[in-house]
Amino acid sequence: MILTLNINGQGAEQITLDPAAITLAGADIDVDAAAVATEIQTRVRALGTAAAYQGFGCSYDAPSNRFSLTTPEDDSTASVVVYDGTLATLLRLDAAQTATLTGAALASTGTLFSSGVSGLPSLSDTSLTLNIDNLGDITITLDLTTLTLAGTNAADGQRVALAIQNAVRAVDARIGSYKDFSCSYNSSRQFVLRSGSSAIRQSGLAVTDGALADLLGLNAADTPLLTPGRQQEQGTAAVMPLVTLGTLAQGEQLLGGGANPPTANDYNAFYGNVLRKVRDVSILLLPGQAWPQSGPHAIIDESLAHCERMANRMLIVDPPKGLELTQAATVAQLGLPTSTYSVLYYPWVDVANPFYNADTNPNASTTLSVAPSAFAAGIWAKTDGRRGVWKAPAGVEARINGAAALAYKVEELEQDQLNPLGVNCYRSMPNYGAVVWGSRTLATKADPEWRYVPVRRTAIFIEQSIFNGIQWSVFEPNDEPLWGALRSNIGSFMNGLFRAGAFQGATANEAYFVRCGLGDTMTQGDIDRGQVIVIVGFAPLKPAEFVIVRIQQKVAQQ
Incomplete structure (x- = not known):
């Protein structure tokens, strides 16, 4: 007999059980079932050396009369999928194994539904409360005017069963337990309720006592028979990836410990000992460290100080979660930083919850609230690749993909209040959805030269490039040939940017300049100290004034 499984997404594999190779007692079903479970486990572990196979387990629980298949969490998730087949059906592991509740047999004589003292018309309450697969109580109500009961018990019972089935299915078409729920009335005069899903965490079906439940033989006193179905539970433990040079591997599983979170001093040590050595970093985010409505913000202060010291990266600050910014006074009360290296986006964004599943995790929230900095950083990177750092990462091109909703709606009135203060808003625009509608730094008023994000980032890009x-040039003689070569090379680079549309101005002379020479950018003392100084100016696309970038390099080193 063949059983087909897919363990931890390794792909479908088949194992074959030979009844002749299993010692079966015959008289004791529990002993025989345990022997079958052991054989399944042995066969699966023989499939390979992968942890998914070697850690696989199969057992039989006698009290619940269930086979249980488990697998270790060797990846970000763990799962066991059993495909339908003869052996799967025998072990009650196939998809048809859903929870079933069979009521007591109703009376064999008399009119049961259409009339009589205990018939449906006599009930003052025709509601029925159920709990299917532990999803919580739901209550349905039968409309007697639509049942058209004819007085024939078999036909009327089937009409009642169909009405119950349709009412449950209408509860939530996204959830399999409801969507494919069935209710029937059999020849033994029993109502049989069946869950619509076998891909659930807890299989079961219960009916709350009531007048209608009593009529249907489903009250607790009627001792209805519950047969639980197949249950599936996927592992979702958080895992921290381990990334080393030349290696990408799974790392340590996060254990949910209660150790103290990192402090501002920890951040400062990390910036000073580690991150300052990584020059390629250009965007800094702080997940979980939104700007507080009140109180200290030491971690953000340390992060911003790091950006200012490095002068080659910018910090995207998140606004307080749950705070609506509607006017300038609200923003002023926050006391936001005014650094040219700081940017803030608003509001928070709701996205689909990846852990929500209509069948296996229906009680989870359908959406999660995500800090706006995450979307801003992605849009910066996308705009850099498509248009260059000099293009403002905003407008209808800067759509916030994946946004289910914005936490707050920003209209023109709020936009006019917030934008001059450097609060870049996310807005819902007709025909475009959620977009970024602002590209200013928090230095909008304090340092107008750097009020625009693309201006600051273009300057960083030019300086670093x-x-x-x-x-x-490090080991070249510090004299006129070197200075001329630097002017030529840097001029060619700047001209390429000018042709790409990075600067304002109709001609190269209007767009940028490059200076390097004794008496211009350097003194004899600078040369004696082995320094060559180049000054580059460019006209950014927004402000009309030149922005000056000073590059200093050690030369004539031995």
Whole structure:
């Protein structure tokens, strides 16, 4: 007999059980079932050396009369899928194994439904309360005017069963336990209720005592027979990936410990000892560290100080969660930073909850609230790749993909209040959905030269590109040939940006300049100290004034 499984997404595998190879007692079903479970476990572990196979377990629980298949969490999730087949049906592991509740047999004589003292018309309450697969109580009510009961028990029983089935299915079409729920009235005069799903965490079906439940033989005193169905539970423990140079592997599972979270001093140590050595970082986010409505914000302060010291990266700050910003006074009360390296987006964004599942996890929230910085960083990166850092990451091109809703709606009045303060708003625009509608730094008023995000980021891009591109000059003599070569090389780079549309101005002279020379950018003292200084200016696309970038390099080193 063949059993087909897929363990931890490894792919469908077949194992074959040979009854002749299993010692079966015959007289004791529990002993025989345990022997079958042991054989299944042995066969699966023989499939390979993967942890999914070697850690696989199969057991039989006599009290519940169930086979249980388990697997270790060797990846971000763990799962066991059993495909339908003869052996799967024998072990009650096939998809048809849903929870069933069979009521007591009704009276064999008399008119049961259409009339009589205990018939449906005599009931003052025709509601029925059920709990299917532990999803919580639901209550349905039968409309007697639509049943058209004819007085024939068999036909009327089937009409009542169909009405119950349709009412339950209408509760929530997204949940399999309801969507495919069935109710029937059999020849033994019993109502049989069946869950619509076998892919659930807890299989079961219960009916709350009531007048209608009593008429249907489903009250507790009637001792209806419950047959639980197949249950599935997927592992979802959080896992921290382990990434080392040249290696991408699964790391340590997070145990949900209660250790103290990192402090501002911890962040400061990390920035000073680790992150300052990584020059390629250009965007810094702080998940879980939104700007507070009141009180200290030491971690954000340390992070912003790091960005200012490095002068090559920007911090995207998150606003307080649950706070609606409607006017300038509300923003002023927050005391936001005014650094040219700080940016803030608003509001928070609701996205689909990846852990919600209509069948296996229906009680979970359908959406999660995500900090706006996450979307902003992604849009920055996308805009950089498509248009360049000089293009403002905003407008109808900057759509917030994956947004189910915005926490607060920003209209023109709020936009006019918030934008001048450097609060970049997410807005829902007709025909475009949620988009970024602002591209200012928090230095909008304190330092107008750097009021725009693309201006600050373009300056960082130019400075870093030039610095990395003139490393060849380190051991060159610090004289006019070197200065001329630097002016030429950097000028070519700037001209390429000008042609790409990075600067304002009709001609190259209006768009940028490059200066390097004795008496211009350097003194003899600078040369004696082995320093070559290049000054580059460019006209950014928004402000009309030139933005000056000063690059200093050590040369003539031995």
